[in-house]
């Protein structure tokens with residue numbers, strides 16, 4: 343799958359598609375408009391056909407006909423699907439992953455639990471380029487707990503500097519919370535090394551996997567990670583607002599108490615007892631009634647990725663992004679675009695950012711030309727050639743249209759101000 347004997351001719355992309363072992367997976371998704379080029383699966387993944395069928399079954403047979411009786415088969419689903427994610431996507435042995443809530447809420451739960459478990463340490467470390475919800479949630483926790491949020495500076499395009507992190511670690515630090523793949527640049531952090539650095543300082547490490555789960559192989563257990571969260575509507579293709587997941591390393595589960603004392607984490611839940619007494623395992627991180635239709639979509643999305651295999655997906659992801667970068671170097675660099683992602687394959691997730699001073703207008707013109715990517719503040723065009731569903735010819739066609747509109751400046755008449763959702 344490597345990009346060797348590169349050429350800018352379209353036939354090169356056609357040849358890459360012809361030898362792509364994952365090419366058939368494209369047909370496992372719904373494509374209502376065959377002419378659309380979708381490079382935004384890292385924001386909202388496309389709909390798997392199996393999910394469409396399965397949701398209809400769950401709604402019709404399990405909810406419609408089974409009614410409340412179906413809870414006996416639904417009740418363990420968040421843990422079962424958590425184990426499936428653990429086994430195939432994030433390198434976690436059973437009993438450590440739970441599907442629940444949203445990524446934002448799970449981050450809150452786990453960060454509070456970690457802080458409370460480290461009395462005498464009053465600092466949380468994160469970086470100023472972390473995803474906004476992460477920074478805001480940690481700001482809120484710091485304010486509530488009266489502790490310090492230590493914000494380290496990260497280069498927006500190249501990702502976290504390990505020396506900068508090292509310099510911020512001291513015996514006051516309770517928790518470090520970082521993204522594994524940066525949402526804008528796609529910069530990929532070295533999980534094993536950073537987790538080790540944080541452990542050497544006596545702190546706990548919480549990873550945000552939203553932009554890495556399903557995009558790059560993740561090995562939480564073997565990296566010694568303590569805590570992780572992630573969403574499922576990006577590379578896991580589980581649909582808008584589908585439930586997220588959380589990971590808590592087995593040995594830590596007993597010591598940690600999350601702040602939302604809901605009845606789904608309670609031992610003998612249906613005893614309806616007077617006092618909260620959480621179950622021993624991963625389900626103590628559950629809150630209230632799980633979202634079943636969404637959880638089923640997470641299961642189908644995970645099965646599809648498992649069938650493709652994370653190793654092959656990673657290989658194709660590197661090939662697609664490095665091909666995209668090669669074409670951008672040839673065609674777009676002379677038109678004022680610069681790469682705003684790490685150039686080294688090993689330092690990049692499955693998406694790429696390009697900088698251009700008119701990125702907002704160009705992203706809008708590109709949508710009109712039938713290519714959906716997105717714009718990210720400030721002046722960045724983000725392109726996500728999702729490995730499971732993107733063809734090399736999609737990348738060629740997208741960049742060909744981009745070079746045409748950059749050449750004729752057809753975007754120049756569009757409004758310069760970004761809209762509410764970008």
Ligand SMILES: *Cc1c(COP(=O)(O)O)cnc(C)c1O
Nearest residue numbers: 444445446473521525552553573
């Ligand atoms: C997408 C994303 C989120 C989203 O959190 P939600 O609670 O699902 O809105 C959080 N963190 C990162 C790094 C993301 O990329």
